[in-house]
Amino acid sequence: MLFGYARVSTQDQSTDLQFDALAKAGVEPGNIYSEKITGTTKDRPQFIRLLSMLRKDDTLIVYSLSRAGRSLKNLIELIEQLKAKGVNFVSLKEQIDTTTAAGNLIFGIFAALSQFERDQTSERVKSGLDSARARGRVGGRPFKDSAKVSVALRMYDAKTYSIKEITEQTGIGKTTLFRYIKERATQEASQR
CATH class of the missing domain: 1.10.10 (Arc Repressor Mutant, subunit A)
Structure with a gap:
């Protein structure tokens, strides 16, 4: 079954463009969940409700990646969560479709880049701590009681x-x- 999610960040904005694109992609109007809420918040009640409704072989369709996730890391986590449930993901604007080999490849590349970024951050922190220790500094907060x-x-x-x-x-x-x-x-x- 096809499900859609439409979101705008402010009350002044309209979801009409997203609704039209989702309907054109085959999503029934009753299967489109929408809300007017900033994407930077985790508390998106309609999106959370939609995610709980999705079952194996369903497809979640969004107008663009920015409607579904707050960051690349967040999007990758979402895709992994959907894959674990057997749910497909489509972003119309970016033409990403995880039901295709090319769509899976793109998200595989995103996941690899995200992991590379986490590894680099970890290496920088470790190097910084090693450098501080070499100068006699010890990390952590002292226990003062x-x-x-x-x-x-x-x-x-x-x-x-x-x-x-x-x-x-x-x-x-x-x-x-x-x-x-x-x-x-x-x-x-x-x-x-």
Whole structure:
């Protein structure tokens, strides 16, 4: 079954152009979901309702990619969600149709570019952290509640509590706890 989605960003705008294009593509008027809401918000009730209605072998048709997704990443997530349900996707303006090999290729390229961007961001962050560590800087926020640190260290010294129990009761993360244990050992060694 064919379903359509039309969206405009403001109340002044009209969905007429999108409705006409969706009808020309074969979508029955009763199967077109529309709303007047900005695309930058995740809360698009009609779109969410439409997505919940789609079943295997249905086709979601939009006038343009910008009507369906807020970003490339968002569009790729949407296409993956639709594919998992066995739903096809068509964008009329860009002439993308996931029922064709060419349409799948285009989205495969988009997905690869999106993954490449995420990998590059990760590499930049890692390089930045490595560079900071080389200059003696340590990332993360310092835990400043000395009373909780003191309690955690006493619990650790008692050797009757598991690390999990200590972190749960004090709210100090495992890594932070071990950092304070190491700092204390270093201080004690330097005082000898």
